[in-house]
Amino acid sequence: MSEITTSGPSDSALEIAAAVRAGERSAVEVVDAHLAQIEAHEPAVHAFNVVMAEQARAAAADIDARVAAGEDPGPLAGVPVALKDNMCTNGVPTTCSSKMLDGWKPPYDATAVERVRAAGAIAIGKTNLDEFAMGSSTENSAFGATKNPHDLNAVPGGSSGGSAAAVAAGFAPLALGSDTGGSIRQPAALCGVVGLKPSYGAVSRYGLIAFASSLDQIGPFTRTVADTAALYDAISGHDGRDSTSIPEPMEATVPHLDDGVAGLRVGIISELFSGELASGFEPEVLAQTRAAADALAAAGATVDEVSVPSTIYGLSAYYLIAPAEASSNLARYDGVRYGHREDGAANTGGMMTASRTAGFGSEVKRRIMLGTYALSAGYYDAFYGKAQRVRTLIINDFDRAYADYDVLLSPTSPCVAFPFGAKSDPLTMYLNDVATIPSNLAGHPAISVPFGAGRDGLPVGVQILAPMLKEADLIRVSAVLENAAQESAA
Ligand code: GLN
DSSP, X not given: OOOOTXXXXXXXXXXXHHHHHTTSSOHHHHHHHHHHHHHHHHHHHOXXXXXXXXXXXXHHHHHHHHHHTTXXXXXXXXXXXXXXXXXXXXXXXXXXXXXXGTTOOOXXXXXXXXXXXXXXXXXXXXXXXXXXXXXXXSTTOTTOOOOBTTBTTBOOOSSSHHHHHHHHTTSOSEEEEEESSSTTHHHHHHHTSEEEEOOTTTBXXXXXXXXXXXXXXXXXXXXXXXXXXXXXHHXXXXXXXXXXXXXXXXXXXXXXXXXXXXXXXXXXXXXXXTSTGGGGSOHHHHHHHHHHHHHHHHTTOEEEEEOOGGGGGHHHHXXXXXXXXXXXXXXXXXXXXXXXXXXXXXXXXXXXXXXXXXXXXXXXXXXXXXXXXXXXXXTTXXXXXXXHXXXXXXXXXXXXXXXXXXXXXXXSSSSSOOBTTTTOSHHHHHGXXXXXXXXXXXXXXXXXXXXXXXXGGOEEEEEEEOSTTOHHHHHHHHHHHHHHHHHHHO
């Protein structure tokens, strides 16, 4: 097993920003240190589709000039941030790791990108993903897979595998990813970093290339819980350019980092821990989840198991709803409105067919076919309609659980990082998302926090779930788990 995470810059984003704001460290020096780490290890990891070296150096020089002029460039001043390559970046190629969008340069920044920049962070590159964010291993990228920095023979998870690997490898202390069914939390777990999926509507989706619009959310990857809190606070909040953006002000999470868990009621989701479904989870993953529950109890929380019965149908409902929405969202890539164009066909229909055939990879085509079928007349009620009813059941079951519990706990992923090619049939791959999907269907926030090691010493993540807009509770619980994990490793 070759591992590279032990080298390179390890300062947290908050440490870097404090030093840059105080004029003790230059942002240019910070960026250069991270670019040096990228130069040394990116060929082995392949976290990026594009490294924005020149733009990053120029942005860093600007931050330094502002500090010298007595300005405060913001809470993330001078901190490199890696951006999943499905977020629009003005003038910088944005591909979704698809041949369909290869070479496309958006004329604007996504709101989340705009906000990290406004907070002083410096975009350092665009990260690799499963094509159009469909996958759980980053093996579906049209530009080659990303490797897990903890074991270069294993996947980093997906679909935001490049963002998770970039943070784990010391390429950037911060990254943004998107999570439709687990694509932030699962790669965070497999790469040993923190990953937060915010409440649906907490972070603007403006400029995020749509996969399944009722599920997609942008969120942070970091090495520390405090950095996740700071990055979430920077990107969350209302945006008039996203019609599903929540108008009410979001609660800041940073002030809750040290709240602790005394008196907090924690429920372990039994379906994802002791039920039949969980019998397929790796025993080490379940053992670490138990250890995390014990750590919370030791810190003053009350911990019980609670049943959230319809979670077991989440996977089936998701793999109808998400492909249905994707089939509609991806209709725009027809060689005319957007995307790759194959010329030479006899007519427009032929050109569109040829363009889509050449531009999309096989998993994307599978989803488009699944979704089109689920939405077709005659099957709509039986598949799409039924899945939407399951979605309502899941929301109701969570509401019942949250009447008695403040937060819920489960493993993030059934397994640790697996070897390339190990899950070659789609169904086996889809099973990776069984623990993460329910919170997307409900719209609730959830976080993955590294907690110890599993098979072959690879990182394990535990997932905390909370009701709508209770990100602050996720942060306070995560901070306790982070401490406990460090203590037991020491
Ligand atoms: N792995 C899931 C899928 O393939 C989730 C993807 C995501 O969250 N973007 O659809």
